[in-house]
């Protein structure tokens with residue numbers, strides 16, 4: 001654990017990508033190989049299943065501390081991370097014992113078959129024998145979600161450097177399912193062959209948001225323009241007469257997405273298609289919440305299948321006839337993709353695959369106009385892809401840009417405020433906003449980001465002077481201040497009093513120029529919702 | 534004897550406010566940080582080390598009476614004296630006594646000796662007004678010498694990598710504390726104008742600091758190599774920093790105890806160094822006064838008051854103030870930085 005904890009501290013203490021890569025390379029050079037493969041697994045999001053419940057940690061830690069439970073709860077609220085809260089609250093250990101990372105992980109996995117008393121015994125004994133840095137890392141391992149500020153790209157670069165293997169190859173080898181218990185890092189990265197996992201997807205190429213004027217991208221003719229869909233990015237793989245459907249989060253969704261099952265025998269073996277999985281009725285893309293009725297459900301009924309039938313809008317071909325073609329230009333790949341889809345259509349009438357249409361444009365003005373029409377198609381904006389670009393790994397600038405439409409916006413009235421975390425614990429930074437429903441204000445959104453530090457202090461002072469009531473950490477304030485709230489989408493939601501739920505709400509502006517009466521109404525929100533359906 | 538009103542903490546009998554946030558006739562100031570020493574009072578009273586900073590910040594024409602620690606004055610039968618608060622140099626607790634009733638207004642304080650401010654002295658009383666900036670048990674600050682060692686090691690390491698070290702510390706208090714613990718044998722120490730102004734006041738009135746050089750038009754960029762630069766946090770994201778490239782950025786603050794805060798700061802290193810009391814110190818301070826009535830101001834007021842009630846059965850309650858704690862000890866630095874940002878290196 002010491003080496004891993006040291007690596008963690010080094011990475012945590014720098015914001016420089018290069019230094020993070022160096023820290024990893026140094027680590028790989030000296031780390032126990034059994035530990036190193038676990039480190040790669042953890043850093044790329046392949047952590048073992050949790051075997052200890054949050055509630056248990058909470059109880060066990062509470063028992064060790066001489067502290068009322070409300071104070072423990074408030075501490076947790078402030079830190080926002082249970083692992084760190086426990087680390088800060090536990091008394092420092094008196095004797096330290098050295099454990100190796102893989103030992104600890106195997107012990108944690110083994111806890112899955114143990115009873116509560118045994119789990120408690122193991123965890124609390126570790127708590128009393130780890131120095132602070134390792135204690136934090138240990139608690140992070142138990143509670144999961146351990147990303148430690150390292151992107152897959154950084155891990156890939158470090159491994160490529162350490163093993164002197166091409167980055168794209170490393171990236172591909174790291175995807176798919178492998179098990180740190182059975183494979184060594186050396187085997188995983190350097191050994192090719194039949195043992196290669198046929199389910200393995202390619203790492204996704206991700207676009208950067210376009211923040212400049214599109215004219216700066218050069219000739220419009222060098223660019224392929226498509227719509228930006230709001231579904232699930234995925235890869236459909238057919239190899240050895242087997243189908244695999246992967247999401248960008250690297251979840252294997254083959255079982256859930258039954259619509260694609262007929263593709264075995266239709267798509268040739270050795271085909272990998274990149275695209276967006278969406279519910280589509282006729283040729284109409286359905287809004288995102290319809291998709292959620294599919295992903296959120298364990299059992300898929302006939303009714304759901306009819307209401308939200310899935311298709312893939314295909315925009316790229318990564319493997320053709322079993323050959324990795326990511327180095328070809330987009331134009332060449334698109335041509336091959338069109339052939340693959342056409343051939344498949346001949347074999348299956350009701351093919352759940354459609355080509356992502358290319359938006360025809362001959363000037364940037366066309367592109368700008370097409371972007372404005374995005375919502376008509378239930379799309380988020382446009383994708384601009386350079387026609388002669390290869391298919392890269394991860395998020396890279398230059399060849400792929402996403403250009404979203406401006407967010408929806410609504411003017412809401414500030415009605416509740418709650419204190420922030422950490423540095424902002426003294427400030428009221430979490431706000432609830434309301435719209436008019438007749439002469440009543442109904443809450444419709446919570447938002448905290450979007451104001452400058454200066455504005456936050458100003459709002460905070462105003463809140464303290466205009467508090468109507470306090471309940472716990474929340475204050476209600478005189479409804480006087482209007483804020484413009486931006487959001488990406490709007491869904492019906494019976495759970496909320498306003499009847500709607502917003503996607504990614506945030507504060508765009510403090511509208512000091514507006515009076516409360518000028519704020520929007522619930523009817524305005526329902527109007528936006530209707531326009532989407 | 535003491536009440537809390539819209540102007541601040543008030544002693545009606547003596548006709549005086551302590552750290553008021555609105556203009557009043559007479560104000561006793563615990564220390565010169567911007568949220569405690571505000572502009573617009575007709576008459577000020579403060580420790581003699583706070584006076585030069587107050588004059589520098591509020592104007593040299595303010596009417597201010599200086600007092601030493603332990604010196605007693607009387608206002609309409611109320612005996613008033615100042616006692617070391619250990620927060621920054623010149624910081625004081627205010628003790629008020631009348632007819633056997635004793636109140637102590639502690640302002641901002643810490644118990645841990647920082648080696649530069651006169652160390653905190655517990656003052657027995659019945660009524661104690663305490664801050665609670667770090668009034669949660671997650672805040673347990675490391676021994677300050679170990680943090681200063683970390684800072685010097687960090688400086689050495691950056692220097693070895695051919696980089697400057699830029700360290701953010703509040704201009705008043707924290708900056709002098711940090712500089713006095715730097716190892717000048719490592720390299721040159723430079724200061725932002727806002728820090729240098731306060732340093733000069735410190736050296737004139739209180740004590741010794743290692744030699745530092747103010748960043749202004751006379752400094753040649755070539756001379757800034759492997760150096761330490763002390764700047765107020767308000768310099769962050771400003772073009773002023775560019776001249777130090779390549780550099781590493783460190784931040785000194787109690788908030789650095791939390792990883793989330795460290796990361797959001799966008800700094801390379803967070804050093805847990807505060808001029809406020811941590812959880813343990815707050816508890817010790819309250820117990821040592823022997824007071825049974827506790828009034829909790831800025832910070833985790835409601836939590837700390839509830840804890841004092843639960844754990845020690847004290848009569849503790851929270852008091853609404855406009856003091857802002859560690860994050861805003863810097864607001865005046867900000868104004869200073871804005872005013873003086875015309876200094877540049879050619």
Ligand SMILES: [Zn+2]
Pocket residue numbers: 564566569620641862
């Ligand atoms: Zn202060």
Ligand SMILES: [Zn+2]
Pocket residue numbers: 566568569640641831856857858859
């Ligand atoms: Zn204060």
